[in-house]
Amino acid sequence: MSAVRRGRMVGRVRREQRREHRSARAITEGAGVFRARSRRRSIVIVATVLVLLAVGAVPAYAWWSKSATVTNSVTAATLQPPTNVQCTNQVLQNPKISWTAPTSGPNIGNYRLIISGGALVNGATLTQDVTGATSATFNSGLLSAAGTYTITVETVLYQWTSAPSTTSKNVTIALSVGSLGLASCS
Secondary structure, X not given: OOHHHHHHHHHHHHHHHHHHHHHHHHHHHHHHHHHHHHHHHHHHHHHHHHHHHHHOOOXXXXXXXXXXXXXXXOOOOOXXXXXXXXXXXXXXXXXXXXXXXXXXXXXXXXXXXXXEEOOOOOOOEEEEEEEOOOEEEOOHHHOOOOEEEEEXXXXXXXXXXXXXXXXXEEEEEOOOOOOOOOEEEO
C-alpha cells in the first residue's frame, strides 16, 4: 500500500473519531441543558404556587348567573295485609284457603301462608308461599302430627312483608291409622 493511500486512511479514521467525540459531547451537554431547564421550570412552578398561597384565594366571577330550585317528594307505601281469610273444605283434598287482596298500597300479588300452633314446638311457624293468586290448597305435607293449626296470610314484596292478616282460620289435622291424613277446616 502506498504512503499516500495510508495517509488518506489515517486522515479518514481521525475525522470519524473527531465526529464521534463531538456527538458524544453534544449529547452530554444537551442533557445538562435539559436538566438545567427542568430545574428552572420546577422552581418557577413552586414559586408560583407559593405566591398564590400567600396572596390567598381570589374570588371567581362568571359572566352570567342563574339559580334553580329542585323539589321532589317521596312517599313510602305500606304493604297492607290481606283480609277476609276463609277456609273451605274439599272432598278428598286438603282445604282451600282464600283471602281478599289488599285494596290500598302496592298491588303485589305475592302472599305467604303462616302456619302456627298445633304440634309445632315453642312458637315455631311454617310458611307456604303463593304467587299471583288469592287462594291456595293447604299443604298438610308440611305437618307431621295431628293438631289444630292456625293459618294467617301476609302480603310479600321482595324481603318485605305486611303485618299478618287480622283474620285467621283454624285447620284441624286428624291423623289416625288407616286415614288419608287430610286436613279439614274447623
